[in-house]
Amino acid sequence: MMEHHWDSTEQIFHDAIREYLIDLLFFTVLYISSYLVICRYKRQADKEDYFSADASDAIVYRVALWSCTFTLAISVGAGLLLPFSILSNEVLVFYPNNFYMRWLNGSLIHGLWNLIFLFSNLSLFVLMPFAYFLTESEGFAGSKKGIKARVYETFVVLIILGLLVFGMVWVASAIMDSDSSSRETLSRVWSYLPYLYTCISLLGVLMLLISTPLGFTRMFSVIGQLVVKPQFMENLEEEYHLAKFEEDDLLRKMQGSESSAVYSIEHTNGQTELRQRLAEVQRDRKVLDRRRKASSWQRNLGYPLLWILLFALTVLSLCVVGWNIFRLLFGIGFFSVSIKEAGLGKVSLSMLGSFGALIEVTLICYLMLASVVGFYTVPFFRSLVPRVKDTPMTKVIANCLVILILSSALPLLSRTLGVTSYDLIGEFGRSDWLQNFYLVIGYNLLFSILTSSCLLNKFTSTVRVYIQHSVAQYVHNVREANHFRTSSFWSQKSQNGNTAHVKGTNGVTAVDTGAMNGGLSTKSE
Template sequence: MTSIEENSTLNASEKAANEFYNWVRQNTIAFLLFVSLYSISYSLLQRFRKKNKITDVEEEEDDLYGIDNLIIIILCAGGLAMALAGFLLWPFTMIATALLHNEIFSGNYYLTWLNAELLVTLWDYAFIGCNISLFGLLPFAFFYSETDQLRTFFAKARETLTIMLLVGMLMYGFIYTLKKIFGMSDVDELEMLNLFTCIGGALICLKATPRGYIEIFSWISRLPLRPNYRRSLKEKLKRYKMDITVWRQRLENLDRGLRSMYGVNNMSRSAVLVPSTESQYSYSSEKLYASMHGFANNIISNRSMNLSNSRNEIIAKINKLEEEEKLLRKDLSHSPLYRNMLFIVLFIVSHFIWLLILGHILYALMKSLLVDDGKDLENLEALIGKQTVSLLGFGTLNDITLIFCFTSATIIGVYSISPFEKIRPRLGKMTVQQIIANVTVLLVISSSWPALVRVLGLTRLNSAGPYENFSTMINIGYHLAMAFRIGTLITTVFSTLEYYVLRMIRNPSHNTDGISRRPYNHSRFYQSQRDRNTVETNLNGYFFHHSPPDHHGMRR
């Protein structure tokens, strides 16, 4: 009996030690993944944030190098890291599942840390981190940026926490009221927040995803080049060279006029006035010289100012033409054959992937309409094969490709629709408010992304953690999933028809190489000899010529 008790004690201690080691390993891996994502997020925000000059007085309030805005950047980097974690949950889970079920990698020593418990832990941490960032870090960053900048850090932090507490009480009252209205008293507040987040992400996807694919298709449609592309570019390059030559000639004419003007303006009084030997005319001559010299100076200063402005405009035009000439020389290196082959490949692949996504969504919709969730799906799954976890038998790679394309189309489409077009990320030009807005939008989408991907049927794997309760926690979740599938199909079909049909009706003659076919008019750049000398003629009209002096001592 003693040996049995000792063995049971040893087994219990070994089990507790294994659980402790598993807990430490899971948290260590999760922490390392978070540090990696945080480093990537912080470096991205550093590249996109606005670089203000020290001497810029107008931008002192938005100085991102201050300690206050550094705190905001740190908080936004944490939110962006959790947004990336939400987007990468499904691809990481699919790859890990494929490795665990593969006979080659299942017994690998370096993959012993990879198990189902680790995946569930990562899903839980991603859910908690996304909600903390969305309802904690980013509101704190926003309210902190709106506080008085002249106050101390602790005073601003206390004011920010007070505002967040008041807003949190309002949100709790709003959620409690909705629960009573819809009869959802048994639903937890966190599940309600998750439901609202999923609804917000679904509404954004309904508008943004079809628009994102239209943007991708339009970019692909600009790839093909005509066979006479190089010849057209060479002709346009010759025209640019001629324009640059003409504008340089005009610049030389203006410089010549300015030199002659300043030469007369700075000439000595002897060029205009010859002193008389008779003293009775000296005073009147001096007075006449002063009045005429002042009048001439006013006219010359006005003329010189106009010529200087014209000279700056001509220099700006020359610089612009030279930049366009450089771009044309760069475009000459593009091969029409390579671009056309790339267009064919991308056109086929993109449309095939888009049709696959629509097929997955339609399959999920038909399955939810014809088959109940509680019934056995063995007969239905036998139609597409039991050995795979995705539609049409393409496996894990197919699912990852579809999710990646769907995510890319959604993110591209978000910054193409009108509400979010103003906050589109730009390198080195984003202010604090724009950074907070971008991270908030990405967090809303990524928080709902694990549930939306499963609802659309882009994968056959089940969600883990709190995300698996989205469609089954209440009846409204089932109806919302149905509405989201139907809405996605309708918006996608109508957006595609609008892009292809209406675009062909409105623009029947589409120029593929992007080169204008309008006749190029050179007459606006050329001047006759009379027009070229107009400036000098007008200027010399105000000058006193060196004629022989009259009896008053003045030159005619």
């Protein structure tokens, strides 16, 4: 049997088809996973206000759901870009000529970065605004109600918004560009459109600067809610019985309220509140029941090991940032390693080899998880926290948009903090501020200071509360003692004054009596 020899054109064609199939499979897995996640948190369709009117509302609901699913899939893909690229480089270093790894090459990685960048812009500037305005639109006044009127209104609003953004980008590019021709024509605006995405990514990096340190501290509380603590740290039996008693009390109140013959609006509202509270208590009781039935291994080893792991990752992150600050200050390897020059799979980008690459991937994933947890810890954004089976579609859109911004900024954050030396490929690497020394060193210093202060506040809060309580109690005792001494002094002084007054009054009375007696005796003589 003769072997078929491919020419260069056929080989390029087959490589392209293989890359497209891998990309399609990758995005299909992400899309299905994102759809399952959104279905877990979104409010049921029959409970949505804009779903129960007519068929057009159902179409709007499905379009918004598909847009959110696509956006969340792209967000997860953007978060996995850097870890996947680092692991791919290490795999190719170990198996450079392996037949089963021929599909993994630089062209595939570069194509993934470009597709994620393209779809991120599409989701950020088109799909999410379109989904939000479509759900909020009702059609212009006087137009026939229906899906066409809502789509028409949505497109008009999007065109106006696009013109506004277009004008802002043109003005910003004209101000920042010293070339006078940029102020005379709009044709060069398209070359500055990546600048708009750079501004969005910079906003995401600033959001990560706030949310990631908060997430580091919040993670220690989250594992306490997910993992059973040792018995000396919490009393599950007591909490379970309290929840059981509250559940029985609510059931008795509901039965007593239903047996009464008086029905009114207040009665209906009270029944609704009781049902909601009963559902929450029953859910908490079931969780406590599962936790109190956990094995001793889970109870005594799970929480300590997870706590130690989180603490080690947090300390390691601070050490990496500190080492990056040291390198920046003394000019040691300022972004010296370039994957573009070396090529994918030619050299390991970590000083520790594959072990260092594994640490980098772990830290990047930990940063992403901490940033999402910390974002929902910020008081201003707590209202966006999704609830299982009870999140309206507008909140789903907002959450998908926020996660997209955070995940798109994750490669920039990892590169800025020195977590990895892997080059940002494609349009992600066009962020000019990454080469600004003062911005990078300032960001690293702020990140380390905020993280250290948050951790210090977290681990010393109990001691500080105890010290404040002790000092307050001591000051209260001193004030009480001084008040008692002052009151005793004045009471004793008043008693002494009363005694002297009584004695003086007795002496004057005796003198007057003697004088009167002497006068009487003189008269008698």
